[in-house]
Amino acid sequence: MIIGTNSSLLHMKQYLFFAIFIFFFTHHSFAQKEVQSQINAITEKEYPRLEELYKHLHANPELSNMEKNTAASVAKELREAGFVVTENVGGYGVVGVLKNGEGRTILVRADIDGLPVKEETGLPYASKAIVKDDKNTDQPAMHACGHDIHISVMLGTAKAISQLKNQWKGTLVFIGQPAEEKVQGAERMLKDGLYTRFPRPDYCISLHASASLPAGKVGYCPEYSMANVNSVNITVYGEGGHGAYPHTTKDPIVLSAYLITQLQTIVSRQTSPLEPCVVTVGSIHGGSKHNIISNEVKLQLTLRSYSEKVRQNTIESIKKITRGLGIAAGLPESKFPKVEIDNENGYALYNHPELTDKVVKSLKSAIGEQNVEKVPPVMAAEDFGELGKVNPSIPVCMYWLGTVSQEKYDESQSTGLQMPSLHSSLFAPLPEPSIKTGIKTMTKAVFDLLGEGVKKK
Template sequence: MVNKVQLYRFLGLSACVLLSSTLNAQPAEVNSSNLPAVSQKAITIIDGQTEWLSKVYKDIHEHPELGFMETRTSAIVAKELKSLGFDVKTGIAKTGVVGILKNGNGPTVMYRADMDANTVQEATGLPYASKVRVKLDDGTETPVAHMCGHDAHVTWMLSMAKTLVALKKEWSGTIILVAQPAEEPITGAKAMVTDGLWTKYNLPKPDYFFAVHTTPAPVGVVINAPGPRMAGTDQLDVLFKGVGGHGSLPMLTKNPISMAANAVTQYQTIMGNAVDPQQAAVLSIGSIQAGNSNNVIPSTALVKMNLRWFDPKIRETMLNNIKFMSDGAAEMQGMGKDQLPTFTFKGSSTPVVNNKEFSARLNGPLKALLGEKHVLTEYPAVMGSEDVHHLLGDQKDIPFNFMFIGVADPVVFANAVKQGKPVPYIPHSPNYVVDLKALPVGAKVTTVSMLELLNKK
């Protein structure tokens, strides 16, 4: 018989979420009776924030911004934190915000919320759906929408800040709240560090650092397990160079589109031939850009790809094969050594790894809050990626934990399962929805987690 863990490993996150469908089609009943008195008070305060949470969330959702463009969102964060008495630092890596609240002796705990949205046309039909379009640096226009839940992350962080300030007499320590830009391109965390997060802005060193992310599991479900949680990633561009010309005279040209097409076909053989098929790795082609006319052969072709990996040796194997195959595709068309493809690395991140003891410590109060079966502590690492841990820079000794909070309407989730779907929608899809019932639940999860780490008075 295949046990649950083996099934998780075989089917991945979808199985983990699907197995959570064995829960009732109703959201978890938040129960504070087994929590410390200060956490019980926090839950009561958050219950009184329902209307405010919805207002803040809808406003951010309706006004999404792409990475390093989050001027409106960061202004909302800075204004709210300043009004609560935080020492606020703005403009870190253009739009990053940090709020520091010192409240006596005790642990220093850091928490991050990412702010950026996606280049996706929203199709949820919600009355507060995004209608935003922006012009990119290359002159093209794109729709923008929060289809990954970063709007909920910001809302949860602001609720946590309000609640903890209201309870200042009940705890002691230092809180560091980080509103990070540009998580989607996997560049924002490193940019904040490069801009002096730990030097110019004089942040105190945290004793703990944690963050959360939405997931299309039912509202009331939290997924939090130790060890590797998310894959490392590289965003890689390969530029093929050719000789352009008239479409009727292909013998006088060297077609970079043919080079790109040949290379892309070869890339697909890396998985299974160069990389052991039992190793977790992904190579995805996201875009091929070349030319704009039927009868003109262009002089360049750009291939945009994404790699996912856990083992750095697997990453090296993938990159070596990509270069070998790309160069070979160009050489087959007669390109000289000085005209071989060029490689541009953009965003990158190492795998996300949860500290075992830290993860277990947070799961205690979360189980008391949501119920034992609503906190999933065994699930496989997923091929998605994050740059959150890079906010720590070179500080490798700080315990870190990253958890997922369910945001799907339990009834919608149950109906999707009945239809044979693992989840009702996936992140970055036009139909990704954060159910409004998830707003107070997520705020309670993050606030109770923070209070677990601070000194109680």
């Protein structure tokens, strides 16, 4: 009897626990679905205006550090979504803040600059713009990196999340970041008080258009996903003279040829094969005529890496190799090759694994597991990662937003022919499915992160 009573009590307890669990589980997933259908409805409602804005931005790109009108559009739209907006933060940076009670602070970033590329897509809203760059030179301009998509998604997200205000608490910081293509904007916004004049975020999230994923899909890559970049200028000096009397000269063209082959050994012989590293000599200019040995040759390099150690080692090696070249050539110290490195910072994007896990859950719940792909890291660079490299550090996560038509994607898969990449004059993202997917996923990610509530001290 006693045993019987105990066991039926146990059964009842188990049943009750199970019922409560089922209730919360179904209630929770019902609430999740409910929020997503609200987000989807707002996205559909806001889209026509956003597409107009997108096409306007696409036809009117502005170059790094010159994004005056683009920034004004971002500021105007954020104000309309209910954000308190400050302009001219670290250049043409825009910061919109929306406070809605106690809770997490989430930063969402869109970069806003175009590239000096002449658009060749033939789209009806293609850019024909010729604009001034920050050195006052006329340049063709194009949103060849999809930053116009990023702006449209962020503004759509601002509209959607502010319309759901009665369902979350916390603070939003939405930023339009200038000069990404020069990897300057993030740092300048930080120096201009992004985290002191405005609320300091618990998380930073962002997306980037992908030229290799179909529209409707998104991709994610935990940990290192984009590389450090350093641009390097090297001037190789010589002692010029007649091409027929080489023994009376120090030929900088021959020295440059040595230099280029030696630079290859930084990756192949000095860096662990398990550590990504790229040293590319992208430009070499020297000499004027067949029979003249010139006084100098100029080279331009790009360096890529993930770890700070590899980045530093590559820079140090370049300094050593160039110095050694000067010694071997018998040049005076004043004529040793001059090496100029554009910045002392590493920009590698490290997607915080825990934050990435959370964001991926939101992405899957927004557009379905089958539309969320894990993708490999790339050696392209982005300065978004800078927003996390502060003390104490802030978790950051950037995911990829597919923009390619499924048809073109399938064709490229079957033929092996490459699709136009980011920065290509032919890059033509599909606006509607890309922007809608961006808004649905970004809004859900922001909403879920806000749902974590006040941070435990």
